[in-house]
Amino acid sequence: MKAQSSNTDPHSAPWALITGASxxxxxxxxxxxxxxxxxxxxVARREDALRSVAEQIRTATGCEAIVRAADLSDPQSVYRLADDLLSERGTPAVLVNNAGFGAFGSMLEEDEAVFERMISLNAATPLRLSLRIGRAMRAAGGGRILNVASTAAFQPCPYLGVYGATKAFLLSVSEALAQELDGSGVTVTALCPGPTRTNFGTAAGLQADSPFDRYAADAEAVARFGWQAMMKGKPVAVEGRLNRIGALAAQLAPRAFVRRIAAKLLVRMQ
Incomplete structure (x- = not known):
């Protein structure tokens, strides 16, 4: 498909809702x-960053992105966003639930408020949007949902524990919803990348030259892999051969062994 011309009325064009887009x-x-x-x-919290992204998109593609600043950790803000967009623009062709964050370190040393926001943003918000938008897609006879999970979803993650748990939730609920929507024309894909070269590591409290960034995959490659998997309707897409091997091993090995190895690897990331 060709990108829309800047002269195209965005209200009549097919559209995609993307969170964490700043x-x-x-x-x-x-x-x-x-x-x-x-x-x-x-959609993201920082309107100035969103406008910068929108300008980059316009320059690269000629398409005018629509900016919506919102606090996606607030349930009412999420519902209002979804309902307003459905009313204004109809049903999107694509929903990408990408917003989220992590925090490296011992759970006992972190402020509980951080975890409460993390659970809301990483787990509850993708579910809220998947249900609200998914119902509209089902009624319209088609649509694609991409939920950005993580390889952290496949095992306990000491020193990244709550983040890993939110991604395990998102993987599980994405697979369940994909099966419930089978045959409806709506697909749900859980993208599970490993460490990826974005600002995730530094935002989670790591140094810029940490092992996380040194082992991280290229973000462009990860995003294109995920988009292609979504378009093919794959329920689960683990990016990278080593990540696929690791995810399988984590499911087959004894749990005690898996959590000890995960702890040794993740403590080195700090």
Missing amino acids: SGLGAIFSRIAAESGLVPVI
Whole structure:
């Protein structure tokens, strides 16, 4: 599909809703959506960062992205966003739930409020949007949902414990919803990348030259892999051969062994 011309009425064009779009994978997904002929409706808290992304998309593709600043950790803000967009623009062709964050370190040393926001943003918000938008997609007879999970979903993650748990939740609920929607024309894909070269590591409290960043995959490659998997309707897409091997091993090995190895690897990331 060709990208929409800047003269195209964005209200009548097929569109994609992308959260966490102010940087990293979300910004790349937004550009890919524009390249695919969809008007990106990009959402994050920081309006100034979103406008910068929108300008980059316009320059690269000629498509005018729609900016919506919102606190996606607040349930009422999420519902209001979804309902307003459905009313204004109809049903999106694509929903990408990408917003989220992590925090490296011992759970006992972290402020509980951080974890409460993390659970809301990483787990509850993708579910809220998947249900609200998924119902509209089912009624319209088609649509694609991409939930950005993580290889952290496949095992306990000491020193990244709550983040890993939110991604395990998101993987599980994505697979369940994909099966419930089988045959409806709506697909749900859980993208499970390993460490990816975005600002995730530094935002989670790591140094810029930490092992996380040294082992991280290219964000552009990860985003394009995820988009292609979504378009193919794959329920689960683990990016990278070593990540696929690791995810399988984590499911087959004894749990005690898996959590000890995970702890040794993750403590080195700090």
